[in-house]
Amino acid sequence: MAKVLMKGNEALAEAAIRAGCRAFYGYPITPQNEVPNYMARHLPERGGVYLQAESEVAAINMVYGAAGAGVRVMTSSSSPGLSLKMEGISYIAAAELPCVIVNVMRCGPGLGGIHPSQGDYFQAVKGGGHGDYRLLVLAPGSVQEMADLTFEAFDLADKWRNPVMILADGLLGQMMEPVEFGDKEPQVVEKPWATTGARGRKPNIINTLDIVPESLEKRNYALAEKYGRMGEAETRWQEYKTADADLIVTAYGTSARVARSAVDMARKEGLRVGLIRPISLWPFPQAPFALLADGLRQFLVVEMSMGQMVEDVRLAVNGRGSVHFYNRLGGMVPTPRDVLAEIRKVLGGGGGQ
Amino acid sequence: MKRICQRPESLTDVQMHYCPGCTHGIIHRLVAEALDELGIREDAIGIASVGCSVFAYNYFNCDMQQAAHGRAPAVATGIKRVLPDRVVFTYQGDGDLASIGVAEIVHAAARGESITVIFVNNAIYGMTSGQMAPTTLLGQKTTTTPRGRTVQDNGYPIRMSELLATLDGTAYIERVSTHDPRHVLQAGRAIKKAFAAQLHGKGFALVEVLSTCSVNWGMSPQEALDWLRDNMVPYYPLGVYKDASVKEGEAHD
Amino acid sequence: MTEIIIAGFGGQGVLVMGQLLAYAGMLEGREVSWYPSYGPEQRGGTCNCSVVISHEEIGSPIVSEPDAAIIMNRPSLDRFEPTLKTGGILVYNSTLVDRKPERTDLQVIAIPANALADELGSSRVANMVALGAFLRASEVVSPESIAKSLENVLSTRHHHLIPLNMQALERGRAYQY
Numbered sequence: 001m002a003k004v005l006m007k008g009n010e011a012l013a014e015a016a017i018r019a020g021c022r023a024f025y026g027y028p029i030t031p032q033n034e035v036p037n038y039m040a041r042h043l044p045e046r047g048g049v050y051l052q053a054e055s056e057v058a059a060i061n062m063v064y065g066a067a068g069a070g071v072r073v074m075t076s077s078s079s080p081g082l083s084l085k086m087e088g089i090s091y092i093a094a095a096e097l098p099c100v101i102v103n104v105m106r107c108g109p110g111l112g113g114i115h116p117s118q119g120d121y122f123q124a125v126k127g128g129g130h131g132d133y134r135l136l137v138l139a140p141g142s143v144q145e146m147a148d149l150t151f152e153a154f155d156l157a158d159k160w161r162n163p164v165m166i167l168a169d170g171l172l173g174q175m176m177e178p179v180e181f182g183d184k185e186p187q188v189v190e191k192p193w194a195t196t197g198a199r200g201r202k203p204n205i206i207n208t209l210d211i212v213p214e215s216l217e218k219r220n221y222a223l224a225e226k227y228g229r230m231g232e233a234e235t236r237w238q239e240y241k242t243a244d245a246d247l248i249v250t251a252y253g254t255s256a257r258v259a260r261s262a263v264d265m266a267r268k269e270g271l272r273v274g275l276i277r278p279i280s281l282w283p284f285p286q287a288p289f290a291l292l293a294d295g296l297r298q299f300l301v302v303e304m305s306m307g308q309m310v311e312d313v314r315l316a317v318n319g320r321g322s323v324h325f326y327n328r329l330g331g332m333v334p335t336p337r338d339v340l341a342e343i344r345k346v347l348g349g350g351g352g353q
Numbered sequence: 354m355k356r357i358c359q360r361p362e363s364l365t366d367v368q369m370h371y372c373p374g375c376t377h378g379i380i381h382r383l384v385a386e387a388l389d390e391l392g393i394r395e396d397a398i399g400i401a402s403v404g405c406s407v408f409a410y411n412y413f414n415c416d417m418q419q420a421a422h423g424r425a426p427a428v429a430t431g432i433k434r435v436l437p438d439r440v441v442f443t444y445q446g447d448g449d450l451a452s453i454g455v456a457e458i459v460h461a462a463a464r465g466e467s468i469t470v471i472f473v474n475n476a477i478y479g480m481t482s483g484q485m486a487p488t489t490l491l492g493q494k495t496t497t498t499p500r501g502r503t504v505q506d507n508g509y510p511i512r513m514s515e516l517l518a519t520l521d522g523t524a525y526i527e528r529v530s531t532h533d534p535r536h537v538l539q540a541g542r543a544i545k546k547a548f549a550a551q552l553h554g555k556g557f558a559l560v561e562v563l564s565t566c567s568v569n570w571g572m573s574p575q576e577a578l579d580w581l582r583d584n585m586v587p588y589y590p591l592g593v594y595k596d597a598s599v600k601e602g603e604a605h606d
Numbered sequence: 607m608t609e610i611i612i613a614g615f616g617g618q619g620v621l622v623m624g625q626l627l628a629y630a631g632m633l634e635g636r637e638v639s640w641y642p643s644y645g646p647e648q649r650g651g652t653c654n655c656s657v658v659i660s661h662e663e664i665g666s667p668i669v670s671e672p673d674a675a676i677i678m679n680r681p682s683l684d685r686f687e688p689t690l691k692t693g694g695i696l697v698y699n700s701t702l703v704d705r706k707p708e709r710t711d712l713q714v715i716a717i718p719a720n721a722l723a724d725e726l727g728s729s730r731v732a733n734m735v736a737l738g739a740f741l742r743a744s745e746v747v748s749p750e751s752i753a754k755s756l757e758n759v760l761s762t763r764h765h766h767l768i769p770l771n772m773q774a775l776e777r778g779r780a781y782q783y
Contacts, residue, residue: 005625005629005632005758049434054456054459055456057424058424058460059427061424061431064420064421064424064427064431065428065432066435068418068428069436073431087421091421114644171641174644175641176640177638177667195398195418197396197397197398197415197416197440198394198416203414205410205416205418207401207410257664257665257666259665261666333666
């Protein structure tokens, strides 16, 4: 199939429909509006349900219901909306319901602004909602990946019976790039646990309440064990010119695009610089850092946040190399030139924080 | 020997946790009888809410989902929209439906979601030890209105049936009571009608069931039933608030 | 790599111009990106988009030092003239921009886009006139690719306007500056 030029938000929505998404519940918020707009236009004519909920709170609970009823379902929002969805996300994770949740991040805190940011990393990968749970969090870096990772997210959600979050940002959502939709068919997954009406079988119950500590502990351990297996199976990242690098830049999503350009510019100056781009943010790709952090290399984390993923990089580097940090905030996107200047500073100046 | 009374098939054989004198057990049975009589147990998906009836998923012998506090109408919407030929109902208390879940119930009603809502109003938060509810009567003492509810501090109790009946999306709304056998029978008829409304695609149906909480009201079960009759019924008048032509015959097919 | 800024008032069709360039670049086998200013500022106020056309993978789609700028109104000239690279192309709509560019290190093309579009019967195709002038100066993509892109970029309900758009594009290319 030929490439088409699409906005990231629209490519994501199209991929979801192709992945068998049959219900979308959402609420308007910039900069993700193209997702519900696209769904409203196309999902009903392709056999699905589109419904604008009265709030993000309601939308995520509609997702809970539909996921429990066994269909592939998605919701989409931007940062302040995600805060409202956190209650429902905790319930969905606890009930082990598969669904896809999209966050096209904007800047905060509070109402903040509508421009790109990566300030919701902690919220996405460290919990966000109450209790102990994990989401599988995937961070696309291009419009093509907005489509590919979203398609895959539905299979992963069903595979693990776990919510999967696509953590994008306003830039990836709003920009247009060529995108190609393969002819991959979505997996068809049997869901004997779904509440579809107890026709000729015992009733199914979707529930997260368990007031007997001994029993809930068992359930929590079972979840922890599942997260352990997810951690081993679903880690993904991309490396670029890391083999001989003295400095490894690390960034995801939009920051990684900028960082890659900076790496190329640095290489042209003869600086040996590489890039690790985490694609799964949870599970965080520890492996490449464990391998590359040999005490000689330095690391530079670039984020559009006050410093969130950098904490995971420090854990992964585990003292075997200095970890530097560069950021822009408030909807400002770093330029390759900014990052290059930082690279020069680190390699020229030595010791990190 | 001829059996004249038995547990409805739509109730499980699990012993309920409700306090002595609580009317939840009766209302559960009325819902189960309606499912049985309409032959829809295997098509039904119920939503348990948060509050005393949180364990309803253990008592109804049909598919069940447990929803976050107040969100049952949203969960029900999510299910009904993807499984339109199934029968979806919520079972919610007054704190759940009339306080934290007002947005969800109002919008489900406004959209005319084809669901059936059983709204149990006992004018208090039972599960959390007797705090003021949005439906707590003026003067009524609760753990958070120890000197009695006042207009000055807490405003007025909400009449949800009247409020929801103003919405065009609602098809059937009736308020019933459980304070004596005659009213329990009427409550059963209303609940059955509310399910029939869904089966006939009429739209949103809700039955508000006035109910007691003798433990948190600090009364004996009989005193509680009398208090309901003498205090709640005057403020929450019984009757049909909306009936978009669900015919008597339709409730029995 | 060619980095382009297109800017004007909301409603002047600057986003479409950018999409046409990106689409044409894609048809010619290049890497392309398009990124709009978005949010309240695009309604009623100024509006711009960044287009990158490259032989290599594109990093940031945000253009901060453009190789070329197509400027449709005065505020956009004030904002983007200082950002152009030395030797860059500056196409501006001289019907609406009431001053001349100050920089002397640029290839400046003044095109009375609205006036020429009015001659064709619709000021709404002023954007295509300006795009035509840009294509003559830059040759970053061929006019044929732009023509092919029109039916993909314009929504179906505007397809009857494709001949008028093509006329405007040609008028801009033919304009002697």
